[in-house]
Amino acid sequence: MHEEDLIIRPALSEDEKELSELNRAAWSWLSDVAPQPPEGEPVFDERHTPDQFRLAVLGGRIVGYVRVVPPTPLASNRHVRQIxxxxxxxxxxxxGLGRALVEAACTAAREDGARRITLRxxxxxxxxxRLYEACGFAVEGSLTExxxxxxxxxxxxxxxxxxxx
Known part of the structure; x- marks a missing residue:
């Protein structure tokens, strides 16, 4: 991959079908706590809107995404975003696409006024x-089992x- 071939961009509602296919194909018990989504299950809904997603596009094809949201609706927590x-x-x-997406998430959060970004x-x-540590994230806690x-x-x-x- 040449870095100039990679485009990181906000999602659009018309990305739904391709994003749904990627979401299903990328599913794994290694990273997911819920069963694999059924074929054709939408990614976007009232809680998961296109503006929350940044997409990695390579050769005109969506090959990755990151979703960044405020972790709560509370004003006292407005300075935090969560992947x-x-x-x-x-x-x-x-x-390097994962790293590019994580860095894009951090940039978007910072531009939106966030001071911290968290994830689980x-x-x-x-x-x-390893990816998150390489991007500067540190473990702050653990819920055992x-x-x-x-x-x-x-x-x-x-x-x-x-x-x-």
Missing amino acids: QGLAVDSSVRGR VLGHNAPAR EFLIDGHYVDDIWMARRLTD
Whole structure:
């Protein structure tokens, strides 16, 4: 991949079908706590709107996304954003797209006035944890055996990154 080939852009409502296909294809017990979404299940709804998503587009095809939202509707928490979804097509993994999406999420959060960005990652998801650490996130907490996934108890790891100097 040449960096100039990669476009990171906001999602549009017309991206729904392609995004739904990517979401289903990228699903894994390594990263997801719910069963695989059925074919054709929409990604966008009243709680998941296109403005929350940044897409990675390579060769005109959506190959990844990150979703960034305020973690709560509270005014006292308005300075924080949370990554609530990151996916990269398996055919392009290992080329820096995940990192580009995480950095795009941080930039968007900072431009929106956030001072911090947080996320939750499953304890057994070592590739994602390495990616987030490489992007400056640090573990701030852990909920031991929070999920029972595919017959195994899995920790829920909370990570965060400061967006101000």
